[in-house]
Amino acid sequence: MTRTVTSIEALDLEIAVAYIALGVARSAAAHSPSAENARRVADAEADVDALLDERLAAA
DSSP, X not given: OOOOOOSHHHHHHXXXXXXXXXXXXXHXXXXXXXXXXXXXXXXXXXXXXXXXXXXXXXX
């Protein structure tokens, strides 16, 4: 996944949206445990982690 971030504010917004998506994935997995939902949680966690790493590097 490649992205062009022009400002810290844009990166912070991406982090917030990714965190919301992680919450949605976790909720779906809690209500309906399945391998597919577990994969979605793992993917969402990886997205948040990557964005946080990018944010730390930008600081």
